[in-house]
Amino acid sequence: MQKVEPFLLSGNLAIAYAIKQLNVDVVSAYPITPQTTIIEKISEYVAKGELKANFMLVESEHSAISACLSAAASGARVFTSSSSQGLLLMHEILFITSALRLPVVMVVANRSVSAPINIWNDHGDIMPQRDTGWIQFFVESAQEAYDKVIQAYRIAEDHQVRLPIMINMDGIVLSHTYEPVYPLSDSEVASFSPWNLSLKRLDPDDFLTIGGFCYPDYYFETRYQSSKALEDSLPIISKVDKEFGKLSGRSYGLVSPFKCNDADTILVSMGSISTTIRATVKKLREKGEKVGMVSLRLFRPFPLNELIKSIKNAKAIGIIDRALSPGAVAGPLFTDVTSALYLSKMSIPAVNFFVGLGGRDVKIEDIENMFVNLKKIPTGKIKKHSYYVGLRG
Amino acid sequence: MPFKNLKEIIARQDFFSPGHGLCAGCGAAQIARIVMKIAGKDSIMVNATGCLEVSTTTYPWTAWKVPYIHVAFENAAAVASGIRAAYDALIMKKKLGKDVNVVVLAGDGGTADIGLQALSGAFERGDRITYICYDNEAYMNTGIQRSGATPYDAWTTTSPAGQKTLKKDLMGIAIAHRVKYAATATISYLLDAANKVEKALSISGPSFIHWLQPCTIGWRYDPKLTVKLSRLAVKTGLWPLYEHYDGINKLTVQVPKRTPVLEYLKLQGRFRHIMDNQEELAKIQSYADELAAKFGLGPVVE
């Protein structure tokens, strides 16, 4: 590998740069904070002729995702991005994109949902999209966002996968913070994720009908098929990540455990908060505390085995949710992780920490406190299973 | 070259297959067939959710002998724009050689109501698509509920006492977006319609056709009358056939002598409740008179 100088880029700009290198054909998106600077930058690349693409200025996110879907069906490599209300407006079409097996790639700069209107980060926008059948990544840095976008096209366009991919990147925290990003060369990107026309479906020389109507005798099989494809994409996601590692020296895994082997208490998280947790674990380890953490790099398909492997020796687990799931048994990630434990016949006690809603800061002390509470669980002194960290009252 | 007679149209290859599930006598089938005869092989068909979509693409079969896509109810225009954008980009990048016609067939609900925003976006961007609204004047697929295109006084399941507003002027909406070509059509004047489709396809930006389609179930009439009703809609002046090209409106089918609206209304069960109501009948007649004055149609001749 050639030695390259890093660029100083925000998460959004790193993504735009990857999109340019990926030689995307159609971009369709609608402005919403904190995603907007991605599409502004892409517009600039297109205007300067640095990216030969059709940039569609649509009148809503609903149309943006609809146009990406049909452009992908026409054989184009497509990109869109959104956040919060925009992502919610796309909701209906997300299910259709995966059922029709179209390789749309979208970056979500995660942001809270209204009301009240708030532009800061949490995972309230993405959690309602859990069941839409998309592959869903969570990244922890601008570098990872850049790398994942390049991996995403390779995965989505793999003939065995043919599924849309959402890359979740915490809004503001990652989307707008500048950090050094090591890019690949244009030719490395082109050879790692080459575009292929064989994905084209709307072709007058080989006509077919996409997306019609069916009675109950075919519906179940159709939905199962795309759900199974999502499940089966897991090894391909792993393989692409490993190959990317060979090319760039960076690979991420499906989950990233840190100090889990001998840890008594472990925090499970997704996204940028994982960086703070990792720092806290380091600090507590220096004091001799047997703590650990694991972050999920991949959320759908859920990396059940990989996650269980890293938490199986813990005495207590804390699961961090950055979104509420009102009226449910617990938060979205908690529900997934505890189901994974149940299916693995493990009954490790677990508690749910709700944190950082609407951009509320989560400090190292908050995380230290979580570990303090986790430590008390095996003593039987903890009766609650949900904590609303930082909530007044 | 415009079509001069019926035989020229009949001679065109069919890309719409029999065996579809549209009702016996459904006017939407005639529209689909004629549109595809004119648009031909190198075309991509986009449908909005509605009668035409569910009844022509019932898995495992399809009635379409061209590439076809349906995504949802309110986004047909955006779906068409995405195809246009993809083909334009791939041709620009020399990844593809051959271009296509992108044609939408969407119902009145999918056009005048829930799909209006996406359509406005496509018009405003100037995307080269041909958008055809097949207007059966209600939400037929879900069982005859009113739409923004339901005519005054028409019964539907959600306007049981008759619709109390006038049909949305979709042509006016299209023209206000400065589309280069917009036209009305109906199935009883097929030569006129075929020529309009041909012209619409030749336009370099968006083109729009508002195509009146009698619906046997929703309008409550004997299926054999589909073409006759479509003809009466024109003869009464309720459906003027005109086109808008480069800023100018032109009547394409002259109506020197108009038939009274009653002749049209009395054949349809959806107007039965006003058959003895002279006041309401007079209102509809005066609406036809207004249209006649606007488009230069002749007087009513009993």
Added chain:
Amino acid sequence: MGRLPKWNEMQEGFITKTLSESINKTGTWRTFKPIIDYSRCTKCGWCVIYCPEPCISFESSGDGKVVIDYDFCKGCGICAEECPIKCIDMVMEE
């Protein structure tokens, strides 16, 4: 049609290529059957163009008469109604 396909026997992405004309014979819907009186038919073609299925065509061989494909005719009666010389009769199906 025999046994229905298993989930992994269906093409991915809810796609189909099978034409309705090959498997969906809508002629069974019919109550009245259109019968053309060939002695009067002028081969004007109105019935051909107005049939919504479409299932009336000019025969490519022989003398090019108009023929109805009863496999698909739903018996709507439009052809009979629109025939300018009224040479199509709608008769009750047996």
